Amino acid sequence: MQTKPDTAPDAPAPDVPLVSVRNLKTWFEIRGGVLDRMLGRDAGTVKAVDDVTFDLARGEVLGLVGESGSGKSTLGRSLLGLVHATGGSASFEGQEVVGLDEPALRKLRSRMQMVFQDPHAALNPAMTIAQSVGHPLTIHGRLKGRDEIRAHVAKTLERVGLSPADTYMDKYPGDLSGGQKQRAVIARAIVLDPVLLVADEPVSMLDMSVRSKILKLMIDLKDQLGLTYLYITHDLASAKFFCDRIAILYLGKIVEIGEARALYAGPKHPYTEALLGAIPDPDPTRTIPRNLPRGEIPDAAKPPRGCAFHPRCPRAFAPCGWELRDLTPVLEARWAGMEEQAHLAERALIGEIPAEVMEGTTARLPAATPGGGADLLAMLERIRSEDPAEPFWTGIKEMRAEADHVAMEFHPALTPRLYAEGTTAAACHLLDPGLTHPRAAAAPVL
Amino acid sequence: MSETSANAATPADAEDPILTVRDLRVFYGTPRGAARAVDRVSLTIRPGETLGVVGESGSGKSTLGRGILRLLPEGTGVDGEVLYKGQNLVKMTPDQLRRMRGPELGLIFQEPMTRLNPLLRIQEHFEEALKQHHPELKRDELRRRALAALGRTGIPPTRYRQYPHEFSGGMRQRIMIALALVLNPTLLIADEPTTALDVIVEAQIIRLLADLKKTTGTAVMLITHNLGIVAEACDRVAVMYGGKIVEEGDARSVFADPQHPYTQALLRSTISLETTELHTIPGAPPSLINPPQGCLFSPRCGHAMKVCARKAPAEQRLEDGRRVECWLHCPGAIPAGEEAPLERQEITVADEA
Numbered sequence A: 001m002q003t004k005p006d007t008a009p010d011a012p013a014p015d016v017p018l019v020s021v022r023n024l025k026t027w028f029e030i031r032g033g034v035l036d037r038m039l040g041r042d043a044g045t046v047k048a049v050d051d052v053t054f055d056l057a058r059g060e061v062l063g064l065v066g067e068s069g070s071g072k073s074t075l076g077r078s079l080l081g082l083v084h085a086t087g088g089s090a091s092f093e094g095q096e097v098v099g100l101d102e103p104a105l106r107k108l109r110s111r112m113q114m115v116f117q118d119p120h121a122a123l124n125p126a127m128t129i130a131q132s133v134g135h136p137l138t139i140h141g142r143l144k145g146r147d148e149i150r151a152h153v154a155k156t157l158e159r160v161g162l163s164p165a166d167t168y169m170d171k172y173p174g175d176l177s178g179g180q181k182q183r184a185v186i187a188r189a190i191v192l193d194p195v196l197l198v199a200d201e202p203v204s205m206l207d208m209s210v211r212s213k214i215l216k217l218m219i220d221l222k223d224q225l226g227l228t229y230l231y232i233t234h235d236l237a238s239a240k241f242f243c244d245r246i247a248i249l250y251l252g253k254i255v256e257i258g259e260a261r262a263l264y265a266g267p268k269h270p271y272t273e274a275l276l277g278a279i280p281d282p283d284p285t286r287t288i289p290r291n292l293p294r295g296e297i298p299d300a301a302k303p304p305r306g307c308a309f310h311p312r313c314p315r316a317f318a319p320c321g322w323e324l325r326d327l328t329p330v331l332e333a334r335w336a337g338m339e340e341q342a343h344l345a346e347r348a349l350i351g352e353i354p355a356e357v358m359e360g361t362t363a364r365l366p367a368a369t370p371g372g373g374a375d376l377l378a379m380l381e382r383i384r385s386e387d388p389a390e391p392f393w394t395g396i397k398e399m400r401a402e403a404d405h406v407a408m409e410f411h412p413a414l415t416p417r418l419y420a421e422g423t424t425a426a427a428c429h430l431l432d433p434g435l436t437h438p439r440a441a442a443a444p445v446l
Numbered sequence B: 001m002s003e004t005s006a007n008a009a010t011p012a013d014a015e016d017p018i019l020t021v022r023d024l025r026v027f028y029g030t031p032r033g034a035a036r037a038v039d040r041v042s043l044t045i046r047p048g049e050t051l052g053v054v055g056e057s058g059s060g061k062s063t064l065g066r067g068i069l070r071l072l073p074e075g076t077g078v079d080g081e082v083l084y085k086g087q088n089l090v091k092m093t094p095d096q097l098r099r100m101r102g103p104e105l106g107l108i109f110q111e112p113m114t115r116l117n118p119l120l121r122i123q124e125h126f127e128e129a130l131k132q133h134h135p136e137l138k139r140d141e142l143r144r145r146a147l148a149a150l151g152r153t154g155i156p157p158t159r160y161r162q163y164p165h166e167f168s169g170g171m172r173q174r175i176m177i178a179l180a181l182v183l184n185p186t187l188l189i190a191d192e193p194t195t196a197l198d199v200i201v202e203a204q205i206i207r208l209l210a211d212l213k214k215t216t217g218t219a220v221m222l223i224t225h226n227l228g229i230v231a232e233a234c235d236r237v238a239v240m241y242g243g244k245i246v247e248e249g250d251a252r253s254v255f256a257d258p259q260h261p262y263t264q265a266l267l268r269s270t271i272s273l274e275t276t277e278l279h280t281i282p283g284a285p286p287s288l289i290n291p292p293q294g295c296l297f298s299p300r301c302g303h304a305m306k307v308c309a310r311k312a313p314a315e316q317r318l319e320d321g322r323r324v325e326c327w328l329h330c331p332g333a334i335p336a337g338e339e340a341p342l343e344r345q346e347i348t349v350a351d352e353a
């Protein structure tokens, strides 16, 4: 087995990042039903990875963290060419991955491997452990002859702690525990001597005490084999321990990235802050805060404008991307706590709130009945005065009653760029000194 | 939530338990013999109290929850006592039990989609549940109660006529909670109610459960493998290992100062934001079909003594009311010479779960 990859003859200069990702996009077109197409409706695009940029240095562990659907797996898979990126660039050891054909990718993949979340699904139940782990050797024509392959497989199994290897070689996945299976999956990933491992939630399905064992193994392997990791997880606690740097993903975009210690010590993005606050901690002196973001990650096919986090962000303000459909969760939260009569009275005034993304900065909120515009406006003003801290209202420049609707003028939606400060960078308008937060004086931000 | 645990402890202590489980055993028939998934478990739950049940996969948490409600597969052996309001549920007929489930004893499962009927509107779910247990209720009253329960879990009346697939995972879990609460159960058994959810939504649900406890007085048995959730939401905690409760007591005290070697090892091996070093527990959980002799943890315990591999320790009650099953807490009862450390072969790294 080859030892440290930095002794490989084709190793580039050490200051060149191992992986370099620039404005990477992986979009999925989702086709609607037959009816949608007949009506000429485009069912939409899911921007699973949208304009992502980062570097990964040799020997580094970068954590990709985010909730379900944030695009972590798609990003990892795009890097390995397992899904085809729509645009941008991702280079590995100086070679462009985006646009490569399958044979070229296959060659590259012996240098970069993936470990999947579910060890039960990752191994073919009809193959023995030796067959599964040795499979990449056969595919890549690395070693000839059954004995040579078996010997190499045995060495690899010992390396991942499946020792003595002889007791595991001829077993089937069904005979192994979850942790043992994940060790076998890792053995298969390192059998070709890769330099990069993309580990997609490698411990999420395992029990607590087994998680630390597998993480320990991954750290040992990194030290012994000089591996570089992209560690995909939704668990900020294990990422804190394991990673040198962290990238927080939300709806396909990096919202915060930087040195792990600094990011945990002083999160700059409200989403990072919310994620950190939401972790239930065994320490009884730490409790979950009251001001959790409301709702869940929205439909990726119709993402919010401006900053995608704004409908949930407790600190959102005027430029964050407010639009008319953001009124729905505000009203639902209000109505969920109301007597039915009072709720019905309010609902009787308001027409259907459009669910579509708003174009431009003006919108019409229809009244329920002809001529109901003035009453609707009065109600909106009352709702605003009863909860003036609701961030939605910061997005509205003006509301005017027309006969059958209320005309609303919104502040233009701005998409935040990454602002770097110290060793981390975050994409949030609060970090833009040119934009003033209306409650800046009352609530210091950073 | 910490403030509630402190408050709740005082008045609750004075009241009689609503549920008393004594020596409950549940065994599944398997081709290789009976699996003792729950083995002589005893516990009590008082009105308005939240008891957390933690343990690793396969330790018997779900079986305990289902055993209490007798929602077990056909042919499963059950033995012992489950006293609810003076009646022994183990001895009840299936029909009597069915009437208790819902209005008296509620259950929330991990995956709401398997419990919500995709063909029925949310409204129909509530109507069906309410009518089954309160046939006398008028339409208006059904609706009022349903909307009130949904409102408490943050689901607005505007969504009442929608179908399950029109909701997100977190909303479906909240609907399940509302559906259990609408019958005003005295005790709610929640089996991993947040496991399938993202961390922020999970936190929302934990908050919700804690708030509901304050406002409704429903007692909750919260089953989870996440120690953090117990620390956030529970008054007391029971730690399960191999079908037994090895330590049980006030949640804050148990987490601050665990007394059973397994609880200590479990807490140490849990990765949290404070983790600076990885700790593991050598070996694997015990077989439930051929369990080791003596203390079930003895093959993995760093403190194991000769006696531990021979004889199971008796339960001890400590000064703070905690229960612990470990020989270290009854040194006087160890036969002479058997306090010596247990000698054994080394456990290999991969010999694990």
Ligand SMILES: Nc1ncnc2c1ncn2[C@@H]1O[C@H](COP(=O)(O)OP(=O)(O)OP(=O)(O)O)[C@@H](O)[C@H]1O
Residues within 6 Å of the ligand: A028, A029, A030, A046, A047, A048, A066, A067, A068, A069, A070, A071, A072, A073, A074, A075, A234, A300
């Ligand atoms: N092949 C595909 N076709 C269409 N949409 C897809 C496809 N793969 C992923 N998506 C969508 O892309 C978005 C990102 O998905 P992805 O699996 O990368 O998220 P993730 O962060 O890994 O989530 P999880 O934590 O649940 O694994 C989601 O909205 C998902 O539905």
Ligand SMILES: Nc1ncnc2c1ncn2[C@@H]1O[C@H](COP(=O)(O)OP(=O)(O)OP(=O)(O)O)[C@@H](O)[C@H]1O
Residues within 6 Å of the ligand: B028, B029, B030, B035, B037, B055, B056, B057, B058, B059, B060, B061, B062, B063, B064, B073, B225, B288
């Ligand atoms: N229907 C069944 N037949 C046979 N054995 C079963 C059955 N259900 C559970 N078991 C076994 O009983 C033991 C306890 O299972 P149980 O589901 O109660 O554990 P748990 O603590 O809830 O685990 P998890 O955290 O994985 O949910 C396990 O060893 C399991 O394999």
Ligand code: SF4
Residues within 6 Å of the ligand: A269, A270, A271, A307, A308, A309, A310, A311, A313, A314, A315, A316, A317, A320, A416, A427, A428, A429, A430
């Ligand atoms: S830009 Fe910042 S303040 Fe505005 S919504 Fe996004 S995270 Fe919140």
Ligand code: SF4
Residues within 6 Å of the ligand: B260, B261, B262, B295, B296, B297, B298, B299, B301, B302, B303, B304, B305, B308, B313, B325, B326, B327, B328
């Ligand atoms: S009884 Fe013995 S083996 Fe069991 S936990 Fe206590 S010291 Fe360890």
Ligand SMILES: [Mg+2]
Residues within 6 Å of the ligand: A072, A073, A074, A200
């Ligand atoms: Mg994923």
Ligand SMILES: [Mg+2]
Residues within 6 Å of the ligand: B061, B062, B063
């Ligand atoms: Mg379970």
